Amino acid sequence: MKAMVLHRPAPVEQKPLSYEDYDLREPGPGELLIKVISCGVCHSNLHMIEGDWVKYGVPAKLPIIPGHEVIGTVSMAGPGSLHREGDVVGLSPLYSSCGRCDYCITGNEHLCDSVQITGETVDGCYAEYIIAKDEYVYDVPGNLDLETSSPLFCPGVTAYRASKLASLGPGKDAYVIGIGGVGHVALQTVKLFGARAVAVSTSEAHARLAEEMGADEVVSTDREYSGLSERYGRADSVLVFSPSQKAIDTGLKLVKKGGTLVVGVFGDIHEFRFPTEITVRGSVIGPRKDMKEVLRLASDGKIRLKVTKFRLSEANEVLQRLKNGEIIGRAVLIP
Ligand SMILES: [Zn+2]
Ligand SMILES: [Zn+2]
Incomplete structure (x- = not known):
């Protein structure tokens, strides 16, 4: 063969x-x-x-x-x-x-x-x-x-599992960072668990895809993810699927106190602030x-x-x- x-x-x-x-x-x-x-x-x-x-x-x-x-x-x-x-x-x-x-x-x-x-x-x-x-x-x-x-x-089950682990529910909101194979599904699974889905996209084409997949809001940013929390505020949950350290660092900054960061890529957790009582968890x-x-x-x-x-x-x-x-x-x- x-x-x-x-x-x-x-x-x-x-x-x-x-x-x-x-x-x-x-x-x-x-x-x-x-x-x-x-x-x-x-x-x-x-x-x-x-x-x-x-x-x-x-x-x-x-x-x-x-x-x-x-x-x-x-x-x-x-x-x-x-x-x-x-x-x-x-x-x-x-x-x-x-x-x-x-x-x-x-x-x-x-x-x-x-x-x-x-x-x-x-x-x-x-x-x-x-x-x-x-x-x-x-x-x-x-x-x-x-x-x-x-x-x-793969993207289907990965997005679903990560959403399941993200402490989502009605009245909550979630950032999805990385609108590729997994992210474009996660925008849908986040909503299936009752939360509002906000796409974070670093390209025009991926932002359009996020809209097409029913994201409640699409936030476009540069590859540095500059100033996101200042401009758009924090969310109850953040799901990171973009395979970059910057995406994980940004995810950590975008989680509300007591919220949940779900990481679906390799990388490190820097500057973990224990008084925020956030939960960081992996999902595979x-x-x-x-x-x-x-x-x-x-x-x-x-x-x-x-x-x-x-x-x-x-x-x-x-x-x-x-x-x-x-x-x-x-x-x-x-x-
Ligand atoms: Zn895969
Ligand atoms: Zn076994």
């Missing part, structure tokens, strides 16, 4: 992914061979491919096929699988977990110490086929568009329960995605456009 393979992390300008034939093993017990219909292009793919996350042990192997938000059709089911050939399923970054530890048995399997991450510790979906674990795939609701709904499996993808809730919401038309389609072989160019801030919403690769 064909795949976009990473042999060595390098700046995306050097086109580090090569389109080549890749040997695929047969699915084992409890595994599925899935023919990929659509695979989302995530900012974390870019980090891994360029080598930014080598210090975190990512990628865990080389060569590796990146990609972790996928919809496809089961083309072969290993022994003991509940899914059958022809089933339409999706897979998130949560490839598998141990199933036995305290996290796993309390519905927080995404925090398992033995978690496997699709496209980071095992081969992902920048490919014609992917092997997945039967217990970690999801049935895709029949009314969803299969080519454009794969981003539900989500457990299977949250993923299922996202699929239900999308099927009910309560979560929409802005998606542009590309061919699988164009992955290097798509990543370059993502790096340049030229992707509006999410890009998906179609094999």
Whole structure:
């Protein structure tokens, strides 16, 4: 089968992914061979491919096929699988977990110490086929568009989980910093939890997207986020999805006393002011329960995605456009 393979992390300008034939093993017990219909292009793919996350042990192997938000059709089911050939399923970054530890048995399997991450510790979906674990795939609701709904499996669940953890509710307001793949969904999920959604955008195009996604207010700013709290005031909650230290620093300044800052990117918390009684918490993808809730919401038309389609072989160019801030919403690769 064909795949976009990473042999060595390098700046995306050097086109580090090569389109080549890749040997695929047969699915084992409890595994599925899935023919990929659509695979989302995530900012974390870019980090891994360029080598930014080598210090975190990512990628865990080389060569590796990146990609972790996928919809496809089961083309072969290993022994003991509940899914059958022809089933339409999706897979998130949560490839598998141990199933036995305290996290796993309390519905927080995404925090398992033995978690496997699709496209980071095992081969992902920048490919014609992917092997997945039967217990970690999801049935895709029949009314969803299969080519454009794969981003539900990363930005969808990530935005939903972060909103769930953000202490939102009626009468509260929330800033969403970073209106990319996750942020454009978070504007909607924040509202599903009853709060008012304020988009913080550093580009015209992303501000337009925020409006299109139903943001209650759109605040445009420069890349330094200068003077935001002075001009627009603080909010009960702030969700940060822009992968920059400045965004996190700004988020900390924009939280009201007693409020909640949810951070969905790597970075540091500087100048933490304990007398403000703020809560700072991380949020990463989500457990299977949250993923299922996202699929239900999308099927009910309560979560929409802005998606542009590309061919699988164009992955290097798509990543370059993502790096340049030229992707509006999410890009998906179609094999
Ligand atoms: Zn992702
Ligand atoms: Zn576990």
